[in-house]
Amino acid sequence: MLKTSGQTIPLSADHKPDHEKERKRIEEAGGHIAFFGVWRVVGILATSRAIGDLPLKVRNFINAEADVVTLDTEEQEADFMIIATDGLWDVFTNEDATQLIRDNMGSPFLGSKHAVIQAYLKGSMDNITVMVIKLYRTDKNS
Incomplete structure (x- = not known):
């Protein structure tokens, strides 16, 4: 995502x-x-x-x-990707998970950890693993 x-x-x-x-x-x-x-x-x-x-x-x-x-992340001007198990997606919509990570992007690790904790607090009954991949764009002019 x-x-x-x-x-x-x-x-x-x-x-x-x-x-x-x-x-x-x-x-x-x-x-x-x-x-x-x-x-x-x-x-x-x-x-x-x-x-x-x-x-x-x-x-x-x-x-x-x-x-x-298949998606070109630079063409989409993507900022990050969330890879997570059902434990997150069972209690968060795509949009809510994305906003949660966006609000905690100071540290992708802390954003991931925060998402796991929030999914648990929302009652997730499945395993909860979250990885956030910060994407960087290359300068096409160089």
């Missing part, structure tokens, strides 16, 4: 089991989703795409198929 000229640009979409496309794929593979605090693939995994979880992957209930976004 980037912040440019006051605009948030999402660079990914959640792969949650209850999203229509994901639910359909899981059910066509013979699986189901169940609600245990959050929607879960066969009552186990709260995401429908993952690198591990071989028993679910073998039956095609989950996959590791990536969504790839």
Whole structure:
């Protein structure tokens, strides 16, 4: 996610089991989703795409198929990127997370740490990892 000229640009979409496309794929593979605090693939995994979880992957209930976004950060005049786990995104919108980091950009480390603490205080029930990458533009005139 980037912040440019006051605009948030999402660079990914959640792969949650209850999203229509994901639910359909899981059910066509013979699986189901169940609600245990959050929607879960066969009552186990709260995401429908993952690198591990071989028993679910073998039956095609989950996959590791990536969504790839390519973006020229200089063309977008991007200031920073947030890479975070579900624990942040479950309790923050893209815009709110971006503003939280923007307000704490004096130190990207402190911005990340602050975002983790705020997600926890908002009741996140998932793992919370946040990394902020400060982007610098090159001078095209040199």
